[in-house]
Amino acid sequence: MDNSLLTVYKSPFQKIRLGGPHNGGYVFADIPAIQYDVLLAGGIDRDILFEHEFVHKYNCSCLAYDGTIDSIDITNSLVTFVKKNISFYNNHASTNLHEEIESNQSIFIKMNIEGGEYEWIESLTSEHINKMDQIVIEFHHVTHKPNVLEKINQTHYLIHFHGNNCCGVIENNGIDIPTVFQCTYIHKKYITSPELNTDVIPGPLDSNDIEGDDIMIDYPPFVLKIEVPSEQIDNTSVEPVPSEQVDNTSVEPVPSEQIDNTSV
Numbered sequence: 001m002d003n004s005l006l007t008v009y010k011s012p013f014q015k016i017r018l019g020g021p022h023n024g025g026y027v028f029a030d031i032p033a034i035q036y037d038v039l040l041a042g043g044i045d046r047d048i049l050f051e052h053e054f055v056h057k058y059n060c061s062c063l064a065y066d067g068t069i070d071s072i073d074i075t076n077s078l079v080t081f082v083k084k085n086i087s088f089y090n091n092h093a094s095t096n097l098h099e100e101i102e103s104n105q106s107i108f109i110k111m112n113i114e115g116g117e118y119e120w121i122e123s124l125t126s127e128h129i130n131k132m133d134q135i136v137i138e139f140h141h142v143t144h145k146p147n148v149l150e151k152i153n154q155t156h157y158l159i160h161f162h163g164n165n166c167c168g169v170i171e172n173n174g175i176d177i178p179t180v181f182q183c184t185y186i187h188k189k190y191i192t193s194p195e196l197n198t199d200v201i202p203g204p205l206d207s208n209d210i211e212g213d214d215i216m217i218d219y220p221p222f223v224l225k226i227e228v229p230s231e232q233i234d235n236t237s238v239e240p241v242p243s244e245q246v247d248n249t250s251v252e253p254v255p256s257e258q259i260d261n262t263s264v
Contacts, residue, residue: 019050163215
């Protein structure tokens with residue numbers, strides 16, 4: 001896989017985090033005055049705090065999908081639970097979300113479906129993805145599916161990246177890539193002059209998935225390393241003073257007859 005597919009850019013807007021700590025919270029750009037039509041959330045388990053906080057902040061509806069649970073406590077009428085898994089096809093137990101995407105215009109995607117993200121994204125058309133203002137998603141073993149990153153990168157910039165410290169890293173073309181990571185994409189229409197990210201990962205909004213050390217990342221393509229060109233480094237040292245310029249003369253002693261030894 002070409003590592004540049006994971007190039008991280010600066011967010012054009014302030015980032016915020018909604019949801020709980022660890023794997024239940026997500027970081028994304030707080031786009032001013034945006035009006036989302038819908039939050040499509042795949043993978044809920046027993047944690048629906050992100051969905052509740054999102055619809056409260058942005059006053060939009062949410063369809064929350066998870067076929068592995070029977071129900072979940074909903075405290076906001078804008079959130080609807082759907083007992084289906086996200087997949088690349090539709091049947092009584094699964095949905096590819098094509099109909100939901102086609103019936104909306106400004107869409108926020110939250111996807112954490114334990115490896116099912118690849119077949120789902122491959123099922124989407126470019127028109128589907130173009131309707132997504134932001135995408136927060138967890139990827140697993142992404143080096144095996146670079147075509148999925150290529151597809152998203154056509155219309156979106158990667159603006160946030162955080163390695164999940166549960167599963168270590170994969171070495172790919174000379175760099176370590178977290179085996180599992182959460183990331184955020186924003187539609188290119190919001191960035192007129194993209195700039196590479198210079199902030200070390202993890203950032204202040206990130207949270208470990210499990211107890212233990214986080215995965216520290218300070219190298220490209222995730223973080224631009226700013227190096228001072230060698231021609232700008234002052235390697236000059238202080239030149240020694242030539243011996244002929246050194247004043248080695250000593251102070252002449254005062255003749256004893258000129259010393260006043262009288263006391264007050």
